Amino acid sequence: MTYDVFVVGGGPSGATAAEDLARAGKHVALLDKAGRIKPCGGAIPPRAVADFAIPDSLIVARIQTARMVSPSGRHVDIPIENGYVGMVEREHFDEFLRVRAAEAGAERLTGTFLRIERDRDGTHVVWRDKASGEERRSATRLIIGADGARSNVARAEVPGGDTIPYVIAYHEIIKAPAANTDYDPTRCDVIYDGKISPDFYGWVFPHGAQASVGMGTGIDGVDLKEATAALRASAGLADCETIRREGAPIPLKPLDRWDNGRDVVLSGDAAGVVAPSSGEGIYYAMVGGRVAGIAALASLESGWASDLKLARKLFMKEHKTVFNVLRSMQDAYYRSDERRERFVSLCHDIDVQRLTFEAYMNKKLVAARPLAHLRIGVKNMAHLLRLVSPRWT
Ligand SMILES: Cc1cc2nc3c(=O)[nH]c(=O)nc-3n(C[C@H](O)[C@H](O)[C@H](O)COP(=O)(O)OP(=O)(O)OC[C@H]3O[C@@H](n4cnc5c(N)ncnc54)[C@H](O)[C@@H]3O)c2cc1C
Numbered sequence: 283m284t285y286d287v288f289v290v291g292g293g294p295s296g297a298t299a300a301e302d303l304a305r306a307g308k309h310v311a312l313l314d315k316a317g318r319i320k321p322c323g324g325a326i327p328p329r330a331v332a333d334f335a336i337p338d339s340l341i342v343a344r345i346q347t348a349r350m351v352s353p354s355g356r357h358v359d360i361p362i363e364n365g366y367v368g369m370v371e372r373e374h375f376d377e378f379l380r381v382r383a384a385e386a387g388a389e390r391l392t393g394t395f396l397r398i399e400r401d402r403d404g405t406h407v408v409w410r411d412k413a414s415g416e417e418r419r420s421a422t423r424l425i426i427g428a429d430g431a432r433s434n435v436a437r438a439e440v441p442g443g444d445t446i447p448y449v450i451a452y453h454e455i456i457k458a459p460a461a462n463t464d465y466d467p468t469r470c471d472v473i474y475d476g477k478i479s480p481d482f483y484g485w486v487f488p489h490g491a492q493a494s495v496g497m498g499t500g501i502d503g504v505d506l507k508e509a510t511a512a513l514r515a516s517a518g519l520a521d522c523e524t525i526r527r528e529g530a531p532i533p534l535k536p537l538d539r540w541d542n543g544r545d546v547v548l549s550g551d552a553a554g555v556v557a558p559s560s561g562e563g564i565y566y567a568m569v570g571g572r573v574a575g576i577a578a579l580a581s582l583e584s585g586w587a588s589d590l591k592l593a594r595k596l597f598m599k600e601h602k603t604v605f606n607v608l609r610s611m612q613d614a615y616y617r618s619d620e621r622r623e624r625f626v627s628l629c630h631d632i633d634v635q636r637l638t639f640e641a642y643m644n645k646k647l648v649a650a651r652p653l654a655h656l657r658i659g660v661k662n663m664a665h666l667l668r669l670v671s672p673r674w675t
Pocket residue numbers: 290291292293294295296313314315316320321322323324325326393394395396428429430431434451452453496529530531532549550551552555556561562563564565567
């Protein structure tokens with residue numbers, strides 16, 4: 283029997299697409315390799331919890347404060363107003379989403395995607411079944427490529443899919459210490475320091491009994507383990523038991539095209555969709571899965587391959603401006619310690635805090651207090667033109 287949609291990859295993006303399509307009455311397959319926990323800090327905004335009905339039981343920590351740390355060790359604590367940043371364990375979060383998709387009617391398959399074949403009988407996904415080790419060939423009308431960063435589907439099917447730029451993010455899952463003067467289980471620390479990351483940032487994200495401590499960089503030759511050891515030492519976490527060490531790429535730029543003009547559409551990391559500056563990808567992967575599902579439904583209905591373009595169009599309509607602002611911020615401030623010092627100085631401004639956190643928490647750019655935008659713009663220019671000291675707030 284031919285599937286309407288074959289979803290490759292059962293992370294947040296693929297599981298969301300599969301669930302939505304199954305709920306819409308489509309015959310859907312959800313293929314995942316299984317067996318590996320996705321390396322991830324696990325931070326999600328309230329908008330993700332609300333839009334995708336994430337149950338409370340999956341939130342292992344509720345973060346109330348974000349601490350921004352500068353290269354010289356100054357810090358600013360930003361209170362998270364009207365909500366919290368939720369922390370999830372990907373091992374349980376991803377499985378919950380896959381189970382929910384299956385309960386909605388998607389057929390779960392466990393194995394590895396190998397290739398796509400087309401012949402007179404149509405399009406087929408060839409994959410290796412994990413239990414038997416045998417190759418299977420599944421007929422389908424459409425394919426959603428949600429197989430994460432360095433996606434094989436993107437590489438094979440979509441122009442530019444093999445050239446997405448990445449940072450490599452590495453983290454260590456540690457046993458969390460009891461709360462102390464350095465460690466607060468309700469605070470996430472974001473460290474802007476060239477010694478930890480010359481082009482991105484380091485983090486300490488509490489996860490209840492555990493914590494994720496890590497950093498990212500796109501620069502070859504940076505020793506990720508050494509940088510993380512330095513971060514653990516400076517955060518007072520050097521002696522905590524290490525549970526796992528792992529790393530993975532984070533894509534830096536959404537592809538210009540997410541479909542192949544025929545029968546494949548990409549979503550999530552496979553389409554290069556992670557927010558610049560923050561590296562936030564879970565929420566955007568889920569939105570990507572949702573819009574890929576909408577595009578697939580439209581294409582199945584109309585028979586037009588061009589409807590697959592809807593996925594990117596819908597996503598960009600909603601998120602392009604925030605992505606552009608975050609991209610400019612990363613380009614301007616993540617390039618030297620002097621700029622990072624200035625960035626943390628800007629974070630002292632209450633209106634900068636409100637604007638950035640509203641954009642993170644609710645994915646909206648909101649109007650700040652009267653004249654605040656103007657004042658922030660002037661402060662920004664004063665820092666970028668070096669008219670003021672890096673520590674000027
Ligand atoms: C160290 C690190 C920390 C991060 N921290 C955060 C954070 O705190 N908050 C946040 O929002 N984002 C974070 N991100 C980014 C976030 O993890 C990703 O953007 C998000 O997981 C993307 O979801 P996805 O479903 O597109 O891809 P993935 O989560 O990568 O899922 C892809 C799925 O495809 C499957 N797959 C891959 N290849 C095949 C194949 N050949 N056959 C079958 N199945 C296959 C995999 O098993 C996997 O389940 C972090 C990333 C890293 C690397």
